[in-house]
Amino acid sequence: xxxxxxxxxxxxLQEYLRLCLAFARGVVTRPFYHRDVIEQFDAIxxxxxxxxxxxxxxxxxxxxxxxxxxxxxxGARSMVGRLVSAxxxxxxxxxxxxxxxxxxxASGIAAELGSMVVTDQINALRALxxxxxxxxxxxxxxxxxxxxxxxxxxxxxIGMLGGAIITVWQLRVARSVYWNSVVEALYIEDVWMGIIKxxxxxxxIVSIGCHVGLRTRGGTQGVxxxxxxxVVAASVAVLAVDFFLTKLMFVMWY
Amino acid sequence: xxxxxQSPTPSAEYDAPVTLxxxxxxxxxxxxxxxxxxxxxxxxxxxxxxFTLILGHxxxxxxxSGAGKSTILKLILGLLxxxxxxxxxxxxxxxxxxxxxxxxxxxDLGMVFQEGALFDSLTVRENVGYKLFEExxxxxxxxxxxxxxxxxxxxxxxxxxxMPSELSGGQRRRVAIARxxxxxxxxxxxxxxxxxxxxxxxxxxxxxxxxxRDLENVSSIVVTHQLRxxxxxxxxxxxxxxxxxxxxxxxxxxxxxxxxxxxKEARVVFxxxxxxxxxxxxxxxxxxLG
Numbered sequence: 227x228x229x230x231x232x233x234x235x236x237x238x239l240q241e242y243l244r245l246c247l248a249f250a251r252g253v254v255t256r257p258f259y260h261r262d263v264i265e266q267f268d269a270i271x272x273x274x275x276x277x278x279x280x281x282x283x284x285x286x287x288x289x290x291x292x293x294x295x296x297x298x299x300x301g302a303r304s305m306v307g308r309l310v311s312a313x314x315x316x317x318x319x320x321x322x323x324x325x326x327x328x329x330x331x332a333s334g335i336a337a338e339l340g341s342m343v344v345t346d347q348i349n350a351l352r353a354l355x356x357x358x359x360x361x362x363x364x365x366x367x368x369x370x371x372x373x374x375x376x377x378x379x380x381x382x383x384i385g386m387l388g389g390a391i392i393t394v395w396q397l398r399v400a401r402s403v404y405w406n407s408v409v410e411a412l413y414i415e416d417v418w419m420g421i422i423k424x425x426x427x428x429x430x431i432v433s434i435g436c437h438v439g440l441r442t443r444g445g446t447q448g449v450x451x452x453x454x455x456x457v458v459a460a461s462v463a464v465l466a467v468d469f470f471l472t473k474l475m476f477v478m479w480y
Numbered sequence: 481x482x483x484x485x486q487s488p489t490p491s492a493e494y495d496a497p498v499t500l501x502x503x504x505x506x507x508x509x510x511x512x513x514x515x516x517x518x519x520x521x522x523x524x525x526x527x528x529x530x531f532t533l534i535l536g537h538x539x540x541x542x543x544x545s546g547a548g549k550s551t552i553l554k555l556i557l558g559l560l561x562x563x564x565x566x567x568x569x570x571x572x573x574x575x576x577x578x579x580x581x582x583x584x585x586x587x588d589l590g591m592v593f594q595e596g597a598l599f600d601s602l603t604v605r606e607n608v609g610y611k612l613f614e615e616x617x618x619x620x621x622x623x624x625x626x627x628x629x630x631x632x633x634x635x636x637x638x639x640x641x642x643m644p645s646e647l648s649g650g651q652r653r654r655v656a657i658a659r660x661x662x663x664x665x666x667x668x669x670x671x672x673x674x675x676x677x678x679x680x681x682x683x684x685x686x687x688x689x690x691x692x693r694d695l696e697n698v699s700s701i702v703v704t705h706q707l708r709x710x711x712x713x714x715x716x717x718x719x720x721x722x723x724x725x726x727x728x729x730x731x732x733x734x735x736x737x738x739x740x741x742x743x744k745e746a747r748v749v750f751x752x753x754x755x756x757x758x759x760x761x762x763x764x765x766x767x768x769l770g
Binding site: 259341346349350354355 | 554583587590611614659
């Protein structure tokens with residue numbers, strides 16, 4: 227039982243690493259499907275904008291609300307901006323954006339590729355002389371790698387704006403005080419950390435979605451299972467990768 | 481085996497052949513299976529399978545579900561690799577080629593999948609022209625002309641801008657045939673092309689297969705368990721008369737170009753033409769033939 231489980235786990239890991247290698251090869255060699263890359267930039271980037279805007283806005287607002295109450299006890303209400311910007315830029319922006327993209331994009335990719343597997347469309351692609359990794363996986367992962375950082379910056383900005391709304395209107399702190407406090411808390415290392423992490427998180431989310439989708443077995447039920455597995459695996463991977471990257475960056479920069 | 485397969489690989493003092501006839505000559509083998517075996521874990525799917533497909537001829541694989549028929553097509557395309565044995569397609573050892581090398585072999589193969597396997601997010605035009613749009617540098621106008629031509633060949637010219645979901649089962653199979661022939665392959669593989677279709681639609685599909693084989697000189701491998709369709713394909717021929725295409729009963733010489741291979745429990749239990757199959761007294765074959 228345990229032996230079988232371990233075997234399956236290693237097989238999945240091996241197949242995942244093979245997909246990652248095939249992706250790397252697909253990026254640097256021809257043929258390269260430019261049109262699909264642009265389509266995926268739109269589907270993953272522009273398509274996720276609404277959910278990321280809403281997530282960023284409400285996170286920034288609730289962060290200001292909660293921290294305002296706590297900081298009040300120390301007479302430090304004017305420091306709300308520091309807390310909002312540091313939390314958003316270093317952790318909440320990258321992680322919540324990645325989790326939202328994992329929910330929206332990893333599930334969509336797993337369902338789409340999974341359906342193509344069970345209806346023989348992937349085999350049809352190969353029979354027509356197209357490598358499915360180059361045509362389907364490379365554009366999606368590239369879009370994930372490049373669009374998740376952009377979405378994160380959007381989430382960070384809108385989160386700080388949400389924080390400003392609550393801080394100014396509800397906590398009655400002057401706008402200039404809030405924004406000064408926001409800027410003061412932003413060290414360049416924190417900004418780098420907040421921008422570099424999403425590149426890796428974008429890769430992890432989309433590559434897991436593609437891997438799970440392409441490994442789908444067992445008809446429509448299998449597609450449903452793949453969709454769920456993709457979201458769960460991508461979400462857990464986001465949190466785990468975030469931890470290890472943060473640890474690594476702390477060792478490197480602090 | 482009628483003739484040893486030769487590699488058409490060009491060298492410095494060798495002019496690359498333009499067609500397969502140039503490379504092999506008429507009557508040359510285009511697909512050769514030599515003692516091919518395959519198992520998935522403990523389940524043996526194919527055991528010691530050997531056959532040769534001649535240029536312009538037809539092989540029809542019969543057998544119960546799970547007998548390994550569709551697996552043979554996947555092996556020819558290089559979608560699966562055998563555990564043992566040798567597979568030649570157009571002079572290339574597909575059992576040894578890497579995925580990127582296989583793309584070259586697949587350029588001369590067309591495949592009609594069970595249920596069609598059309599790309600459901602693309603229109604009929606994009607499906608049929610997929611290979612030409614994506615994998616060649618042909619000008620768009622030329623691709624569109626070819627797409628219209630092949631859709632006209634299968635009688636679906638007016639459906640060019642429909643989505644696959646708007647087509648009936650039979651129309652989807654015909655679009656799949658048009659997609660398989662769009663890039664003018666010399667070998668077309670059919671996986672259960674008529675399964676699940678009514679008898680009249682099935683005959684339409686059979687006639688498309690016959691037309692493609694006899695008018696475009698395409699070598700065909702058909703996997704089916706629909707006996708009526710298998711015999712129809714083997715015993716009919718297509719001719720062009722005064723610009724019109726007619727499907728007629730084949731003469732005995734033409735009939736012999738279509739061979740049946742019956743699979744049972746991963747092994748070949750019969751190989752011969754329609755007349756030999758009908759005359760067989762084997763108990764299993766008689767049961768299968770009803």
